[in-house]
Amino acid sequence: MNKNNLFSSYDKLPNTWDEMYNDNAEFRVQYEQFVEYLKNTSPEKLSTKEELAKQLFMSQGVTFTVYNNNEGIEKIFPFDIVPRIITAEEWDKIERGIKQRLKALNLFIKDIYHEQFIIKDGIIPGELIFSCPYFLREMKGVNVPHDIYVHISGVDLIRNEDGEFYVLEDNLRTPSGVSYMLENREISKRLFPGILPKNGVRSVSNYPNFLYRKLKDLSPIVNPNVVLLTPGIYNSAYYEHTTLARLMGIELVEGNDLVVKDHFVYMKTTNGLKQVDVIYRRVDDDYLDPLEFKAESILGVAGIMAAYRKGNVIIVNAPGTGIADDKAIYIYVPDMIRYYLGEEPILKNIKTYQLSKPVELEYVTQHIREMVIKKTDGSGGYGMLMGHEASDEEIKDYLDTVKKKPDGFIAQPILKLSTAPCFIDGKLSPRCIDLRPFALSGVDGVDICPGGLTRVALKKGSLVVNSSQGGGSKDTWVLK
Amino acid sequence: MLSRVANNLIWMNRYMARGNGILALLKVNFYANQDSPELFSWTPVIKNFASSETEFHTEDTIECIDYMIFETSNDNSIINIVTRARENARSVQEHISRESWLCINNYYLFLTNNNLRQRLKEEDPIRLLEELLGHHLMFYGTNDIMQERGPAYYFMNVGRYLERVILISDFTTLKLKEISEATDDLEKGLYWRNLLLVVGGYQKYLKTYKSSFNEDQIIDLIFRDKLFPRSVYYCINKLNRHITELIEEGELGNNNLQFLLGKLESSIKYTTIENIKDQGLQNFVDGIKQDIGDISENINSVYYTPIN
Numbered sequence: 001m002n003k004n005n006l007f008s009s010y011d012k013l014p015n016t017w018d019e020m021y022n023d024n025a026e027f028r029v030q031y032e033q034f035v036e037y038l039k040n041t042s043p044e045k046l047s048t049k050e051e052l053a054k055q056l057f058m059s060q061g062v063t064f065t066v067y068n069n070n071e072g073i074e075k076i077f078p079f080d081i082v083p084r085i086i087t088a089e090e091w092d093k094i095e096r097g098i099k100q101r102l103k104a105l106n107l108f109i110k111d112i113y114h115e116q117f118i119i120k121d122g123i124i125p126g127e128l129i130f131s132c133p134y135f136l137r138e139m140k141g142v143n144v145p146h147d148i149y150v151h152i153s154g155v156d157l158i159r160n161e162d163g164e165f166y167v168l169e170d171n172l173r174t175p176s177g178v179s180y181m182l183e184n185r186e187i188s189k190r191l192f193p194g195i196l197p198k199n200g201v202r203s204v205s206n207y208p209n210f211l212y213r214k215l216k217d218l219s220p221i222v223n224p225n226v227v228l229l230t231p232g233i234y235n236s237a238y239y240e241h242t243t244l245a246r247l248m249g250i251e252l253v254e255g256n257d258l259v260v261k262d263h264f265v266y267m268k269t270t271n272g273l274k275q276v277d278v279i280y281r282r283v284d285d286d287y288l289d290p291l292e293f294k295a296e297s298i299l300g301v302a303g304i305m306a307a308y309r310k311g312n313v314i315i316v317n318a319p320g321t322g323i324a325d326d327k328a329i330y331i332y333v334p335d336m337i338r339y340y341l342g343e344e345p346i347l348k349n350i351k352t353y354q355l356s357k358p359v360e361l362e363y364v365t366q367h368i369r370e371m372v373i374k375k376t377d378g379s380g381g382y383g384m385l386m387g388h389e390a391s392d393e394e395i396k397d398y399l400d401t402v403k404k405k406p407d408g409f410i411a412q413p414i415l416k417l418s419t420a421p422c423f424i425d426g427k428l429s430p431r432c433i434d435l436r437p438f439a440l441s442g443v444d445g446v447d448i449c450p451g452g453l454t455r456v457a458l459k460k461g462s463l464v465v466n467s468s469q470g471g472g473s474k475d476t477w478v479l480k
Numbered sequence: 481m482l483s484r485v486a487n488n489l490i491w492m493n494r495y496m497a498r499g500n501g502i503l504a505l506l507k508v509n510f511y512a513n514q515d516s517p518e519l520f521s522w523t524p525v526i527k528n529f530a531s532s533e534t535e536f537h538t539e540d541t542i543e544c545i546d547y548m549i550f551e552t553s554n555d556n557s558i559i560n561i562v563t564r565a566r567e568n569a570r571s572v573q574e575h576i577s578r579e580s581w582l583c584i585n586n587y588y589l590f591l592t593n594n595n596l597r598q599r600l601k602e603e604d605p606i607r608l609l610e611e612l613l614g615h616h617l618m619f620y621g622t623n624d625i626m627q628e629r630g631p632a633y634y635f636m637n638v639g640r641y642l643e644r645v646i647l648i649s650d651f652t653t654l655k656l657k658e659i660s661e662a663t664d665d666l667e668k669g670l671y672w673r674n675l676l677l678v679v680g681g682y683q684k685y686l687k688t689y690k691s692s693f694n695e696d697q698i699i700d701l702i703f704r705d706k707l708f709p710r711s712v713y714y715c716i717n718k719l720n721r722h723i724t725e726l727i728e729e730g731e732l733g734n735n736n737l738q739f740l741l742g743k744l745e746s747s748i749k750y751t752t753i754e755n756i757k758d759q760g761l762q763n764f765v766d767g768i769k770q771d772i773g774d775i776s777e778n779i780n781s782v783y784y785t786p787i788n
Contacts, residue, residue, distance in 0.1 A: 061570070061585045074592070233571055246574040257482050270486045270631065270731040 006038055006046075006428050010421065015161050017418040018430055019084060030085045030479055033199050037192070038082075043426040049191045050081050050423060056190065062183050064236045078472030079184060080422045081191055084433060084454040085199075085477045091450060094165055097347030098155050098439050099446045100337060105170060105324045106441065107340040109149040112323055113139045123339050124332045131407065132329065133377050134173075134322025136285060138292055142309050145218050146443050149318040152211070152280075154178070154436045154453070157347070159418035166348050166415075168434060170333070172325040173317060174282050177453040177473075178438045179240035182207060182247075184475040185451065200480040202450035207438065208247035210449070214442030215248075215278050218314050224277035227251045227267065229258070231283050231299045241282055255283070260303030265313045278314045279304075285319050327376040327410050328354065350415065356407035364411040368395055373402065373411045386463070388414055417463055420474065422456060432457040434465050435476065450478040481731060485572050486635045490779070492568035492576075493639030496584075499561045500616040501647035502529055506545055507609045508677040512670075513541060519658075519670060528654050531555030545605055549612070550597050558612065562588050576636075577626035580619065587615035631731045634722040641719040642776055648702065648712055649769045651678050656762050669693045675702070679710050696753045699761060704748060712768060713748045719775075720745050737778050744771045 012018050012025075020031045027035050038046075057063065057076040066073045086094075111118050112129060119126040129135055154175030156168040185204050189196060215226045230241035232254050245252035257267050258276065266273035281288065287297040289305040307313045323329065331352045334345045353360040355373070364371050373385040385398040402409045419430035437452035454474040455465035465471040505525060512520035522544040526536060530547065531554050538544050549558040566588045573581050590596070591612070600608055627633045655675040662668045672693050676682045681701055689697050705711040720741040726732040748768070756764045 058589055059582065059586055061581065074589070233567060238570075242570065242573045246578075249574070251482060251485075252571070252574055253482065254484065257484050268483045270481045270483055270726075271729075 016416045017159050017163050019420040030087045053187050077467050080474045082421050082423050083475040083477045084420045091478045095448050100346050104337040104340045108336045109324050132326050136320035139320035144318045149321050151316045153439050157435045161416040166350050170325040172321040176237045179243040181453050188475040201477040204449050204451040207449045212248040214440045217443045219277045226278040227253045229279050229281040255299045258301040263307045263310045265307050280316045350412050353411040355409045371411045372414050451476045481631050488568040488572045489635040490639035492565050493636045494643040495561045495565035497640045497643035499558050503613050575632045579622045579626045583619050583622045634725045637722040641715040644715045645772050649765050652765050672698050716745050740775050
């Protein structure tokens with residue numbers, strides 16, 4: 001019998017997949033071991049662990065700083081101590097699905113910046129591509145090393161009420177969060193000593209080594225100078241940049257540390273200029289080169305794009321990958337998979353309505369209460385309309401905006417994100433989650449780290465997992 | 481190494497050395513002030529070691545310590561100094577040991593903990609100052625044991641010794657002013673003893689010269705001693721050594737630096753107490769400060785000159 005009442009008030013959401021309980025209110029097999037552990041652990045002890053986790057994040061400097069009246073306040077991203085557990089079988093499908101998807105997306109980007117067969121064959125309308133703000137004319141005809149555009153990606157998955165994983169969005173530009181995958185695991189090791197090996201959890205700690213090897217192999221040079229380009233200490237992901245640079249043993253550089261001379265990129269060192277061969281940049285396309293994009297950018301390096309086009313430096317991810325993770329292009333990814341690979345998509349897309357099509361706009365307007373409307377170029381959970389909780393006035397205003405520029409918006413039915421147990425106020429409660437596995441594409445193929453970032457909407461009933469909107473994260477256990 | 485990184489390493493250590501020095505001063509002045517508040521008032525501490533434009537004034541011990549440690553409007557408060565040291569450390573994490581980073585980060589978190597300021601008002605202030613000083617000792621010890629010898633280590637030491645010479649010079653200037661205004665030898669003796677305490681040389685002095693305070697011997701210890709790690713000569717000798725290492729590793733253009741340092745080092749080595757007294761200790765200190773200023777600017781110029 002339970003020693004405690006941790007499980008006593010677990011109110012499953014209706015018509016929602018729960019990661020821990022099946023429909024008969026039995027524990028799913030992957031959770032059995034951990035549930036056993038929880039049953040034998042008092043809520044007080046778990047609270048102590050929760051407090052310990054917070055302290056560990058602080059003392060390791062896993063924080064971001066919010067500046068207010070000249071005073072920096074250190075914040076941590078909320079962390080829920082109960083891990084999210086994925087079976088080997090589920091993972092296998094996710095892995096195959098992401099690999100397939102990335103293969104097609106990479107071919108698509110290459111095609112778009114070269115022959116554009118997919119437009120000529122009428123699969124994707126050309127105007128959609130050319131009007132997309134992420135389409136970089138500067139990349140037209142540029143041959144990138146090994147034809148790899150998307151080296152690092154973090155595809156967001158959600159699990160619908162049918163238990164299937166669906167792709168929510170493909171993050172193909174500079175996805176962040178991988179340091180939380182690594183750090184959450186390190187914390188779990190300390191919170192639950194001995195429990196990870198007992199459960200047969202696959203390790204994620206090799207990620208930086210894999211990443212370094214993929215970056216290094218891109219260059220024809222034996223020992224290339226690989227650097228990580230950060231926007232600087234005020235960036236909210238700065239912690240991640242320092243961590244990755246440190247764990248890979250590479251230099252963390254800012255735009256000011258680099259200079260372009262005769263179409264080669266150099267870093268300014270204490271003993272002169274040193275050539276840079278591979279740049280893992282965490283600076284957006286727009287800020288990369290003030291000569292070609294935003295002229296006022298001080299985060300980038302003047303002339304870097306010219307050096308890149310000459311093949312003198314490798315930029316990771318390639319500029320212009322945003323064309324493939326635009327929300328309007330997303331709709332066509334299943335078609336891309338069929339077109340380029342001749343396969344059926346392993347991971348499904350979420351039904352998406354293009355508001356530029358009058359019929360679909362009409363349908364969405366009629367069913368607005370069941371819809372979420374998003375900007376095609378938005379991210380971070382900003383600028384969305386959640387039909388089920390908006391007021392009539394908000395809906396009217398939003399639709400007026402949509403009608404002015406309907407091709408800037410898409411709509412999706414409000415999803416039933418699966419729920420996972422979270423330790424909240426001394427009890428377990430279900431909260432909505434998603435999953436961001438991290439994939440690395442390189443010369444030797446695609447590797448996906450067995451784990452990822454599980455983001456969780458900590459507010460009761462909320463579907464928004466973004467950290468900017470009250471979301472937190474969990475450790476993600478993939479079992480052997 | 482990136483020039484920015486070298487610069488940040490130097491400054492990280494300058495800030496840590498400065499914090500260490502200011503905390504030591506607060507601790508020594510706390511005790512002295514309890515004995516004779518008229519000789520060891522708080523006003524000169526604030527005037528010389530808070531930000532230069534401050535108009536803050538207090539003779540209340542706890543208020544002054546609070547201002548010097550926690551007041552964010554005081555540019556040179558410990559909290560500001562440690563915040564800057566930490567920002568420097570944060571951006572060079574791949575060059576310093578993990579332990580050093582954790583050490584500085586934990587120091588910062590300790591300082592910014594909300595209860596700490598309250599504790600100063602309610603508990604033994606010396607214990608608090610010692611806890612803060614302990615973080616500096618931990619930082620030095622951690623670097624000593626964990627940091628591999630190489631450019632990063634040398635740059636860190638350049639910052640540390642530069643700042644230390646500046647601090648000793650500033651402490652001496654402060655005391656000399658008080659000594660010049662002192663009315664009798666007993667008072668002068670108290671100031672000299674106080675200077676020894678502030679630079680942490682009191683114990684060494686007692687061991688060497690026993691408990692009789694002789695001005696010449698004190699000057700000798702603070703400025704010319706070869707084995708006392710907080711003497712000006714010792715610091716300049718170390719500075720010279722680390723800069724030579726950097727030049728030899730090709731990390732630093734020679735740029736007249738070795739000449740400047742060699743000159744300063746021998747001017748201290750071969751200056752007798754009589755010479756110092758002839759020219760006046762204050763002039764001698766001013767000379768050192770001038771030279772150190774030139775050296776520091778010389779190093780800066782290496783890293784701020786755009787390489788093109």
